[in-house]
Amino acid sequence: AQSVTQLGSHVSVSEGALVLLRCNYSSSVPPYLFWYVQYPNQGLQLLLKYTTGATLVKGINGFEAEFKKSETSFHLTKPSAHMSDAAEYFCAVSETPGNNDMRFGAGTRLTVKP
Amino acid sequence: EPEVTQTPSHQVTQMGQEVILRCVPISNHLYFYWYRQILGQKVEFLVSFYNNEISEKSEIFDDQFSVERPDGSNFTLKIRSTKLEDSAMYFCASSVGPVYFGPGTRLTVL
Numbered sequence: 042a043q044s045v046t047q048l049g050s051h052v053s054v055s056e057g058a059l060v061l062l063r064c065n066y067s068s069s070v071p072p073y074l075f076w077y078v079q080y081p082n083q084g085l086q087l088l089l090k091y092t093t094g095a096t097l098v099k100g101i102n103g104f105e106a107e108f109k110k111s112e113t114s115f116h117l118t119k120p121s122a123h124m125s126d127a128a129e130y131f132c133a134v135s136e137t138p139g140n141n142d143m144r145f146g147a148g149t150r151l152t153v154k155p
Numbered sequence: 156e157p158e159v160t161q162t163p164s165h166q167v168t169q170m171g172q173e174v175i176l177r178c179v180p181i182s183n184h185l186y187f188y189w190y191r192q193i194l195g196q197k198v199e200f201l202v203s204f205y206n207n208e209i210s211e212k213s214e215i216f217d218d219q220f221s222v223e224r225p226d227g228s229n230f231t232l233k234i235r236s237t238k239l240e241d242s243a244m245y246f247c248a249s250s251v252g253p254v255y256f257g258p259g260t261r262l263t264v265l
Contacts, residue, residue, distance in 0.1 A: 075253065084159075084246055084258040085198065131198060133254075142211060143188075143254055147197040 043068040043134045047146035055154045060104075060119040062149045064132030067113065073135040074115040075143070076106055080128045088130075091115065102126070127153045157181045159257035161247050167263045168237055176232045176260045178247030187230045188248040189222065190256075191215070198246070204230065237264045 048063040066072055073092050077085040089100025096108040106117045115132060132146040160179045168174050180187050189201040202212040204222055221233045230249075234241055242264045247257040 077256070085256040087253055087255065090253050138252070142203070144200060145190075145198040 043072065043136050043142065043144055045132050045134050045144060045146035047130075047132050047149050049149055050147065051150045051152070053152040053154060054122045056124055057121050060117070060122045060126065060151065062117040062130050062132075062151065064106075064115045064117065064146060065113050066115060066132070066134045068134055068136055070136050073138070074106070074108060075133040075135070076100065076104070076115075076117050077131045077133060077145075078102075078128045079131065079148075085131065088117070122151075122153045124153050124155065127151055159247055159249055159255055161245075161257040161260050163260060164258065165261045165263070167265065170239055170264055171236050174234050174237055174262065176234075176245050176247070176262070178230045178232075178257055179228050180230055180247065180249030181255060182228070184249035184251045184255075186210075186250045186254075187222075187224065188250070188254065189232045190246045190248060191243040192246065192259075193240075193243045201232075201245075234262075237262075239264050 044067045046065045054060055075090045076088040078088050079085050088104050089098045091098045091108045099105045104119045106115050108115050129148045129150050131148045133143050135143040162177045187204040190198050192198045200213050202216045202222055203210045219235045223231050244259045244261050246259045248254045
């Protein structure tokens with residue numbers, strides 16, 4: 042069954058610094074990959090998704106992620122962190138177009154220091 | 156932009172009581188889901204629903220849980236006899252591709 046591992050339950054960066062949140066997946070078929078963000082006391086919001094095609098995916102709020110099949114990775118990056126980026130980030134994997142089998146990683150809490 | 160809505164936002168109940176969490180998925184979506192997140196833990200899949208029946212469920216989704224789509228718009232999760240460990244945030248979601256989540260219902264079992 043598909044699964045996701047997020048390395049680092051907590052990442053802390055300074056405002057303006059590079060954000061790198063790591064995600065590795067396991068899947069028996071070409072995967073569909075997602076990053077979701079959860080702000081305090083809110084639901085999960087889709088940041089970006091990879092289905093097929095271009096391996097570098099751009100999302101909202103300046104985030105992007107690159108699908109690397111050889112490394113089974115889908116790391117999330119942002120060149121310059123803002124205070125408003127502080128949230129919990131979840132990587133997820135699905136093996137079906139309907140995504141009815143989505144599985145989440147444990148999440149990474151991003152803290153941004155002034 | 157269409158969104159998934161959930162009611163109530165917060166539900167407090169006594170152990171052993173039945174609760175029904177309600178969701179209105181996005182109208183043209185075909186798949187419906189319930190996930191839960193215990194405080195400080197990962198988001199866990201509970202159940203997916205397609206074509207008026209459960210398509211997949213996790214080991215968490217035992218006989219105490221049930222789902223229903225009673226009409227063309229609502230999607231409900233019922234917990235028959237709540238336990239303390241059912242306290243969590245419950246997220247409804249729907250999809251016809253990427254999954255879109257509702258804001259969640261915080262369930263507190265006392």
